[in-house]
Amino acid sequence: MKFKKNNQISDKNFLRLTGIKHTTFNKMLEILKIEELKKRFRRGRTNKLSLENRILIDFLQN
Secondary structure (H helix, E strand, C coil): CCHHHCCCHHHHHHHHHHHCCCCHHHHHHHHHHHHHHHCCCCCCCCCCCCCHHHHHHHHHHC
């Protein structure tokens, strides 16, 4: 399930699907974007998935 699709669902359904609220998800996203910018200059393969989708995958796997 992609983030764009999840961003359009209600808060109640998002909570049911992921276990966290939209506001918590957005705060986590802000923090991780800052860390991602710090990590950008390291070597390695670039990610094909967006940060939002990677976070959702982690929540949906657990």
